[in-house]
Amino acid sequence: MDIETTAGTTFSRSSEAKALATRISGELIAPGDAAYDTARAVWNGMIDRRPALIVRPKDAADVVATVNFARGAGRPVSIKGGGHNVAGHATCNDGIMIDMSLMRGVEVDPEACVACVQGGATWGDVDRATQEFGLATPGGLISDTGVAGLTLAGGIGWLRSRHGLAADNVRAFHLVTAAGERVTASADSHPDLYWALRGGGGNFGVVVEFEFALHPCGPTVMFAAPIYPLSAGSGPIRFWRDFLADKQDRIGSLCEFSTIPQSEDFPERYWGQRCYTLAAMWAGDPDEGERVMQPLRELGELAADFSGQMAYCELQSLFDTLMPAGAFRCYWKSHYLPELPDELIDIALTNAIEAPSDNTLSSLWNMGAGTMAVPPEATAIDRRGMAWMYSLDSVWEGAENDTANLAFTRKAWEGSRRFSTEGRLYLNFAGGSDEGSGLVQEAYGDSYGRLSRVKAHYDPDNRFRFNANIEPAAT
Structure with a gap:
């Protein structure tokens, strides 16, 4: 999977590294330094790359000095913000990695x-x-x-x-x-x-x-999170799709497929079962949102219901513990969709059942009126009629499981491709670094x-x- 390489050798601490160190006020980390392996790591545990040097700039002047140095040395540059990109773009082999973590103001x-x-x-x-x-x-x-x-x-x-x-x-x-x-x-x-x-x-x-x-x-928002077992079938999802039709300017929502963990937050009879969550945030008065979104919580027997009013910051960190940095191997792909037909809902249900890893997620995203209202010529995202997105977020443990999970994701992605908006996709969920330029060209259209x-x-x-x-x- 991680086949991205560039020509070159690592820098010597006695030459290039020292030369760069005199030009910056931030931190410089080289191979062999105690902090090197931690600094080069990213969120996806599948990515293992070795930059020639890692720079942590303190200010924009440090960034200028690092870019100029890399250009003079003939080195490419990777940029690490949070390091969350699933393809691992934040790091590189043999290039200069600019780690922006000291600039968080x-x-x-x-x-x-x-x-x-x-x-x-x-x-x-x-x-x-x-x-x-x-x-x-x-x-x-x-x-x-x-x-x-x-x-x-x-x-x-x-x-x-x-x-x-x-x-x-x-x-x-x-x-x-x-x-x-x-x-x-x-x-x-x-x-x-x-x-x-x-x-x-x-x-x-x-x-x-x-x-x-x-x-x-905020500071308080209403968040709906009813969780239905997969045995509930497609009925609640179809209701959710139709329910959103006249509320897309106020509800940000997705249907997320996952596996119920062995946790006291769930009845024991549901442990290990596949499920889906009709997750939705009301962008407005939380009391009104609780009333309007109540029907999403009444579509059959629930495995659990985590709905309620909460602080916006709490909602924004609600999913942090699902996938801690470096704990899993990940490969994600996606399609933008002009609509969400019944057939694709059924395909998504089947894919959720067949996913080889219990840690894998997949989601049907409603993109919302605010997203679609932007003129297509205003940004590089040229198709604003993408009313929906289907993402396949494969997550697993152990390199020995790579082949099965990569094959599943690619097959499921290809199997749903005919529903896409002219091949457009979310480039944060595009696959790996070896996907090729054709996919990028098709994504931008x-x-x-x-x-x-x-x-x-x-x-x-x-x-x-x-x-x-x-x-x-x-x-």
Whole structure:
């Protein structure tokens, strides 16, 4: 699976590493250092790569110095925010890994409803800071996910129904390009780059700060989480799909397939059974949300029901313990969908039954009115009619189980491909680093040509290629 390599040898502590150390005020970690193995690790336990050097910049000047050094040394650059990307793009073999974890500051202007977020921040950092003022911006579903990686590929969170994707809410990106230049990309400055960064991934530079628009939210929200055994069949899911039809501007929701653990939170008779959760957050008054979403909790016998009003920050960290960093091997794929037909619901149920690992998740996501309302030309995500998404999130233990789980995921993905929106998919859930350029081109569709030209302007040598890579257009 992890076949990504680049030519080269590791740096010597006596030469290149020392030269770089004199140029930065942050930390530098080299092979053989005590912190090296911890620093190079990412969330997916399947990824095992060895960067030539790891730099933890303290500020944007350190990022500039590191990018300039890498260019002079002929080394590619990978960028680690939270390290959550399933394909492991944060790390690399033989290149320079920029670990942004020392740059996690968040400054909130509650009057302007703007948050300035450094490139190494996690969504937990953002939510804690913004919720002090009853504000939020669409983020992920796990609090230790990095802001940068999630946002640059689109960014799907609970607030998407009301306010769109994370990328839709970025007013400006402050980044360091492959030439070592500090650039601000916004609607009024470098507009082509601004367009590309909203969905184009980490192809164009190192984002050192994001400016996010904020919206009233919380501190208390209503979250519905009824859990039905898979034996309940497709009826509750079809009801859920139809129930959302006139509420997509207020409810961010997904149907998540999983396995019931051996836990006192569940009746013992359900332990080990496959199930699905109709998870939904109401973007508005929590009392109204509890009343409106009550029918989702009355569709048959429940294995459990974790619905209730809770703090927004609590909701944002609710799934953190499902998959701790480094504990599992993961391979995820997805399809954007124009609709959710009965046939695909049945296929999703069958796939949930046949998944070889009890740790595997899969989900049917309602993308919400806020996501679909953005004009297709506004961002690099060129198909805003993707009303739904189907994700296959295979999770397992042990390298000896790789073949079975990879084969299952790929077969299930291919089997549902005909329902997709012209081959579009969520590039944070695209598979592995060996998927090939064809998948990336298909995922971007009509946007790919323009993205390739922007790439050629800001990174003509493809220095930033550890991502869902966009190849620079020929000049």
